[in-house]
Structures are given as C-alpha cells and as structure tokens.
Amino acid sequence: MITELLADLDAESQELDALVADADLTLPTPAEGWTIGHQIGHLMWTDKAAILAITNPEAFQAQPLTADVVDRTAAEAAVLPDLLPLWRNGRAVLREHLATASGKIVWFGPPMSPASMATARLMETWAHGQDVADALGVVREPTSRLRHVCHLGVRTMGFAFLLNGLAVPEAEVRVELTGPGGELWTWGPEGAENRVSGPALDFAWLVTQRRNRKELAIEAVGPVAEEWIPIAQAFAGPPGGGR
Known part of the structure; x- marks a missing residue:
C-alpha cells in the first residue's frame, strides 16, 4: 500500500512541479498574502517537519504549530533563490524515509502511520497546488488521486x-x-x-x-x-x- 501511495504522491508533486517550473514565484495566490513562492515554501517546510518527525520525534515535538510560524516560514522560504531545488530535494528525502518508516509518526495533529503521512503530504500538495493553479489561471484535470x-x-x-x-x-x-x-x-x-x-x-x-x-x-x-x-x-x- 505504501508503494502505491508514494507513487501517487510522486505524481501529484510532479504535476505541481510542472506548473511552477517556469512560473513567476512572486505571483499572488488566493491565500491572502501568499505568493506562489509562499505555497512552495510551505510545502518544503512541511516536508522538512515530516522528516524531523520521523528521524527525531523529540526535536519535532519541541516546535509549535501556530499561524505566525506557518506564515513566517513560508515568507522566509519564498525569497530563497534556490527554492525549487530545495523543495525537490526535500520531498525526495521524505519519500525515502516514508518508504522504510514503521510505527506511528508524531505530528501536529494525531500521530500517523507512514501511509497516513504519505496521504497527508499528497493532500497538502494537491491543496497548495490548487492555489498555484488558481493563481496561474490553470484548470487542473481531476484524477483518481x-x-x-x-x-x-x-x-x-x-x-x-x-x-x-x-x-x-x-x-x-x-x-x-x-x-x-x-x-x-x-x-x-x-x-x-x-x-x-x-x-x-x-x-x-x-x-x-x-x-x-x-x-x-x-x-x-x-x-x-x-x-x-x-x-x-x-x-x-x-x-x-x-x-
């Protein structure tokens, strides 16, 4: 099951990657105050948080999730000149960890299995991808994902x-x-x-x-x-x- 989930997560990420590869990352999205760069930066930050939750749960639990943290980290990432390569690398590293992880993974909500974490990452990729698509005026074709x-x-x-x-x-x-x-x-x-x-x-x-x-x-x-x-x-x- 995790193999199929990760394949779908890859496909969702690649669809979003195709949208942003040549896009203006400073373009505003429907999320107030967030550009396309903010959207990708948030995904990158959340992938890093998931990696930390798997590899060092104690360190993960020491960091809170508040609106100001979410907005601040997205803003900081949005201006990185190498944002897209960093996002691509982070999601590849997370994929490797999810493929071999076992047991429950601590999270900002209830603890999750690796399969549930992969599902959550796909959901967030799809959701923030919707913001990007709306910003670009692109109508995405719905898939079985x-x-x-x-x-x-x-x-x-x-x-x-x-x-x-x-x-x-x-x-x-x-x-x-x-x-x-x-x-x-x-x-x-x-x-x-x-x-x-x-x-x-x-x-x-x-x-x-x-x-x-x-x-x-x-x-x-x-x-x-x-x-x-x-x-x-x-x-x-x-x-x-x-x-």
Whole structure:
C-alpha cells in the first residue's frame, strides 16, 4: 500500500512541479498574502517537519504549530533563490524515509502511520497546488488521486469537531462521492441517518477549504452531517478561514 501511495504522491508533486517550473514565484495566490513562492515554501517546510518527525520525534515535538510560524516560514522560504531545488530535494528525502518508516509518526495533529503521512503530504500538495493553479489561471484535470484527499477528509471528521471546541459525535456518517470517472466512492455504513454526497472534487475542495461552501454541490443530510460540513478540514493546525 505504501508503494502505491508514494507513487501517487510522486505524481501529484510532479504535476505541481510542472506548473511552477517556469512560473513567476512572486505571483499572488488566493491565500491572502501568499505568493506562489509562499505555497512552495510551505510545502518544503512541511516536508522538512515530516522528516524531523520521523528521524527525531523529540526535536519535532519541541516546535509549535501556530499561524505566525506557518506564515513566517513560508515568507522566509519564498525569497530563497534556490527554492525549487530545495523543495525537490526535500520531498525526495521524505519519500525515502516514508518508504522504510514503521510505527506511528508524531505530528501536529494525531500521530500517523507512514501511509497516513504519505496521504497527508499528497493532500497538502494537491491543496497548495490548487492555489498555484488558481493563481496561474490553470484548470487542473481531476484524477483518481483525489480519493486520497477525500479519504483524509472523511477520516479527520472527529478531529475537525475537536479543533472547533465541539464534542466528537457518536453517530457515523455515510459519505458517497462521485469520482472523476463517474465511479462511486463510499465511506461509512450504508444505512446511516447522516449522509454527505456530491462530486469528489467538490468534497476535496471543501475539506481543504479551497472553495466557498456555497459554490460546492455537496449535500448534507442529518444533524451530524450538517454540523460537520461547515467545519470540515483535512489538514492539521487551527481551523482555517476558508475562501
């Protein structure tokens, strides 16, 4: 499983790399105050953090994750003249570590398995890649890799409630999403009272907070589903402001 995940992470990274290879890294993106350079710099910083979490968990746990840290490290990286080579090297090193890692990896959110970490890195690469694509006016073709993003969005439901100071609901939610090829992706018990449905791309935009909820064809039925959708997030750290 980790081999397939890492192959998909490689493909997602390469797609983003093709977008930024000749791009103006100072071009602003939809994230307020962030340029394309900030987006790539953040990915580079997070890859380095993941490497540290695997190789030296004690040192990793000594560093906090706050909005000012995220903004500061992205700004510092954005102006590096060798940002792209550094990002490429960092993600290659992380890939090597993930291929051989075992046990749980400490993180800013709950500890994760190597497979979950690879999924999280793919999700972040896709999400920040969306910001880059929007900045460049590029419409990306959805791929089956979206399933990883959606899977993480479903798995982090309880985490999203906790981040927003809410009790984690006991009721399960059935999620039914239509993939890029028309295939149906499902999570949760079929007969659940609470249900979420819609296009997989829209759900991925929702849980990465890359589009406003009102723009998305996501349907929520049931009290838990209706409470979850406005706060859904697949990423660690404080709740985002959305779009």
